[in-house]
Each structure stands twice: as structure tokens, then as C-alpha cells.
Amino acid sequence: MTPDILAELNRRRAAREAVAVVSDLESGAQSLVGQGEDHTHSEALAARFRSGQSGMLDQTTFARLHMPSARLVIIGAVHISQALYPMAQSCGLDVTIIDPRSAFATPERFAGVECLAEWPTEVLAERPLDRWTALAALTHDPKIDDDALVAALEAQCFYVGALGSRKTNAKRAARLKERGVSEASLERICAPIGLDIGAAGPAEIAVAVLAQIIEAQRT
Amino acid sequence: MAGDDTLMIAERWVDEGRRLALATVVQTWGSAPRPTGSHLVIDEKGNFEGSVSGGCVEGAVVAEAVEVIETGKPQMLEFGVADETAWEVGLSCGGQIRVFVEPLAK
Structure with a gap:
């Protein structure tokens, strides 16, 4: 790998692009291929991008897939969020909590996680959501x-x-x-939120929500 | 993306002027300890970051990588319990892996 390819790869990963390093294991020749971009192995590569798994494209060609890490954006710095964020972090999700009510979104209540006392539209304009992100809206407040x-x-x-x-x-x-x-989009909203496990109280609701997120991620 | 992941460290080491090799798990069979795509970055002095096996064969990969840095030629390494060398550097889990080691240079 050349330093130029490495730098470009890291730049595209930081920008949350799905990108593959395609290597000829005999010659060592390499190229960066983004999802949907043309390549001699387009078909095999497209299947790899769908699964997110690195692997051989033929006898001598290897594709190292770099998929954006899964994120969870929680709207509402509420009691359920306090139980949800550490569990979600344990499961490998990058968590951001957004709540414009500064009395809720305090560093004391949300240690060790990014917690922003701003309006969702302001934050999301700067850092847009994408298909590798889960969003849980927990404030009950339509304005938020x-x-x-x-x-x-x-x-x-x-x-x-x-x-x-x-x-x-x-x-x-x-x-x-x-x-x-x-109508089709509305049906995509999981509501009432969380798997139906009879959850009682914030911590159990957080379990139900996280389980539903994992289900969406893995199945 | 974590700022301390192997490829970010590799870029930092490149910027520091260190000579490097990059090792990548390209195939696994059985209960291999680290998934396909796992990386190890190695400098000419044998310092390394990352993991290709959870510790079982890193020593052998690092030794080979130092060679790759010298020659500039990529190498394919194979490890598994079926290897002749199993008692020296093998995977106790019974898995097999192929590791591609390439120079990280122009």
C-alpha cells in the first residue's frame, strides 16, 4: 500500500464512506473503490458491500471492506437515554445524545458520551444522518x-x-x-419503541430499544 | 472511526518517517481468532500495532514484515495447526489463516 492510498483511505473512512481496498495479491497492485463505483470485479464487490465482509473476489484478488461504524443518535437526554447509552456503547455503537433542554443535557448526567444541548436540526445540519445510523426519538415532545x-x-x-x-x-x-x-416511510418508524418484552421502567425499556436496534442491524 | 485504530496509527507512523509493512488477514478457515481484514502494522525495528491472531502468530508475522520492509516485496504467510511449524508458531484454536504482508511505501 502506498502512503497516498493510506491517507486517502483514512480520509474516506473519516467521512463515513463505504470503501474497499482491492489488492492483487500476486503483484501487490492496489486501488480504492467506493461502494457503487465501477471496477473489473463490480459484481463480486457489490455482494461484498452488501454483506460488509472482507474476502477474496477471485483466486488472487482480495477486497478489504471498510464500512462506516454504526452510530446511534438519541434525541432526548432523558432517563431512558441514561440507561441506553452505556449499553449501546458496549455493543459497539458510537452514541450521540441531542437535547436542546440544557437542564437535561448535562455532562453530569451523561458522562463518557457525546451529549449536545442543541436543537436536532442544528446538529444534523452539521453532521447528517446516514444509513449506518440508528435514531431513537425519546423526548415525547413534537417540537424536538x-x-x-x-x-x-x-x-x-x-x-x-x-x-x-x-x-x-x-x-x-x-x-x-x-x-x-x-405511508411507506411512516411504517419504518418503530413505535411504540422497543421489542415487546413487557419492559417496565427506564432500564428495561432501554434493553428493549437496544435489542430492536440490534435486530435491525443484524437481520 | 476511532482515532487510534491501526490504519490511523499507520498514517501517523508514515508521517514520522518510519519504514513500515502492513499485514492483513486475507483468508481464514475454522475457528480463526481474528476475522478476515484484520490488520497489523509493523515498523523496521519490529514495533507493531494491531492484531492478526490475538497473539499466537504475531511474532512470526513481525519477523517476516521486517524482511518485507527490507526487500520491498510482498509475501503471503500461512498459519495453522497443520503446518510443520505448528509447535513453534501455530494457532492453538485449530484455525488456519493466510496473512498478506506488504510494504507500506511508495
């Missing part, structure tokens, strides 16, 4: 949750969940529909 949910659906986040009773969710669906969100 709705914009983030719309952004998550547009960005095709691999998981979109929203806290609230069936009644709350019906109202939310009506509001989002009014904003032009399609």
Missing part, C-alpha cells in the same frame, strides 16, 4: 422529536424508533403525513 424523525427517514437510517403510546404515535403519524412523509 418530529424534525429528527423526518431527517432520519430521509437519510434512510437503518433504524428509526419513537417513544410514545399508540395514541401519541397516531397523532405523530398524522403530523408527519401533513409534512409530506409517505
